[in-house]
Amino acid sequence: MSLDGKVLIIEADGERAQQLRAVLEFIDRDAEIVAGCEAWQEAAGKPEALLAVLVGGCETDTQLERLLQQIHDFDPHLPIFLLAEKGKEPTVAIDAGSAILGRVEMPPRYSQLTNALHQAEVYRESHQAAGRQRPVDLFRSLVGSSRAIQTVRKHIQQVADSDATVLILGESGTGKEVVARNLHYYSARRDKPFVPINCGAIPGDLLESELFGHEKGAFTGAISARQGRFEMAEGGTLFLDEIGDMSLPMQVKLLRVLQERTFERVGSNKSIEANVRIIAATHRNLEEAVKEGKFREDLFYRLNVFPIEMPPLRERVEDIPLLVNELIRRIEHEKRGSVRLTSAAVMSLCQYTWPGNVRELANLIERLAILYPFGVVDVAELPEKFQTEDALAEARAKKAAEDQLVLNPTPIEYQEPRLPRGGIDLKEHLSNLEQSFIKQALDDADGVVAHAAKRLGMRRTTLVEKLRKYGLQRANA
Structure with missing residues (x-):
């Protein structure tokens, strides 16, 4: 998730301004330079066109304070970062309640610029959303554009407004x-209760009471009458999760309620009508369970009126970037922090099998x-099982280019690599690139593997495995 918008650099020192723009353009951010603390609004354009402002020094502190006030009047929620030499504090105080988010x-x-822009995005989004009620957060897992998830949405639209029993697999x-x-x-029942119950989490001898309720004294411990989930869901929807784990005796009792639309509390002979829509779900293969005698065939056909199958995440890989954005947005909305992932990290996640x-x-x-x-999470910061070799190789290549940019801050024209007309073997290309960087790191470290591994940002044992894989020699371990 990222906001569009350019970064405005207000800096009289032309060399520093060009250094900043070179790094910002390297990370695909539009940047515009204003040389001095005056006449910046024309370059700024409309407030919504800006993501953040990087403010350097003015001739006097009074000028700087006036500039900051002007920016506040222009847009009180426009993130500002003050530029300062390493080890030196800005000459103006940073008010915790202002839009001055820190210094660069x-x-x-x-890394510092990336984190600063991430802070700016979160700050911008939080204030843009202020005063607007967030729509009902229903879709979570339904976020995505894959064909499988579009089919699920279509099925929901088709059956939602009916009273048909739905089986979700x-x-x-x-x-x-x-x-x-x-x-x-x-559905038309949206103003009535939605009552979920996990049939696999409740022991069989208690599930009947949970579903149908009980009368006082119906069994030991029943010190008062109690409603069951069917009564709680009256007029609404009862969601029977993990229906495949329900015991056979309970399946018989549930089947009777589905057929007759009436039930009795445990310990009572008074029938109660059930105006409830049933939605069931299971991770089990119920047709196999029927063949094995673990699930009643008649109940299966009662439930399987309109089946909807949720695809596993490994079959909707194209939805992972959208899901990551939605999950981050949810964490931010609940004020539980925030995080950003680089494109290489997201690519690595797309190659994982996601058993959960x-x-x-x-x-x-x-x-x-x-x-x-x-912060901003790259491939190397992901837990090891989510890291893939291809994504790591791409991340290392980009890191090497970033290091070169810092070592040579003179503005350079970035040339995007071009795909040869005849195409390339991408896996072989990345492998060759990785071998080249490993050789360079070993040369720089005089053959000391531990030092080379540190320079490459990987574990020593991982580098040893790669040396063995590529048949490279090492002087020291």
Whole structure:
């Protein structure tokens, strides 16, 4: 998730301004330079066209304070960063309540600028959303543009406004309850209760009481009468999650309620009508369970009126970048921090198999937000199992280019590499690039593997494995 918008550099020192613009353009950010503390508004354009302002020194502190006030009057929520030499504090105080978010040290460093722009994005988004009520957060796992998820959305639209029983199928963590909540929300029952119950989490002898309720004294411990989930969901929707784990005796009782639309509380002979829509879900293959005698065939056909299958995340890889954005947006909305991922990190996530599906992705994003609060996560910062060799090689190549840019801050014209007319073997190209950087690192480190590994930003053991893989010689271990 990122905001569009250029970065305005207000800096009288032309060399420093060009250094900043070179790094900003390297990370695909539009930058405009204003030489001095006056006449900057013409270059700024409209407030919404800007992401942030980088403010250098003015001739006097009074001039600087006047400039900051002008920017505040121009847009009180336009993020500002003060430029300062390394080890020197800005000459004006930074008010915690203002839009001055901090400082950027000179000469500019890629990581610091990236983090600063991330802060600016979060700050901008939070104030743009202020005063606007966020729409109902229903879609979570349904975010995406893949054909599979479009099919799920189409099925929801087709069946939501009917009372047909829906059976949601899919692996654990794919978002079956999200589908159920959407079905309820877009039905005529949306103003009535949505009541979920996990049939696999409640022991069989207690599930009957949970579903149908009980009368006082119906069994030991029943000290008062109690409503069941069917009564709680009256007029609304009852979501029976993990229906495949329900015991056979309970399946018989549930089948009777679905057929007759009436039930009795445990310990009572008084029939209660059930005006409830049933939505069930399971990660099990119910047709196989029927063949094995673990699930009643008649109940299966009662439930399987309108099946909806949630695809596993590995079959909708193109949705992962959108899901990452949505999960970060949710964390920010709940004020639990924020984080950003580089394109290389997202590419690496797209190559993982995701056995835990969207739930596993959500847990990862939350973990990264805790480990790197308001930071930018690259491939090397991902937990090891999410790192892929191709993504790591691309990240190392980019890091080497960034280091070169910092070492040579003179503005350079960045030439985007061109694909040869006859095409290339990308895997072989990246492999050759990786070998070249490894050789350079070993040469710079006089053959000391530990030092070379540090220069490459990888573990020593990982570098040893790569030396063995490529048949490269090492002088010292």
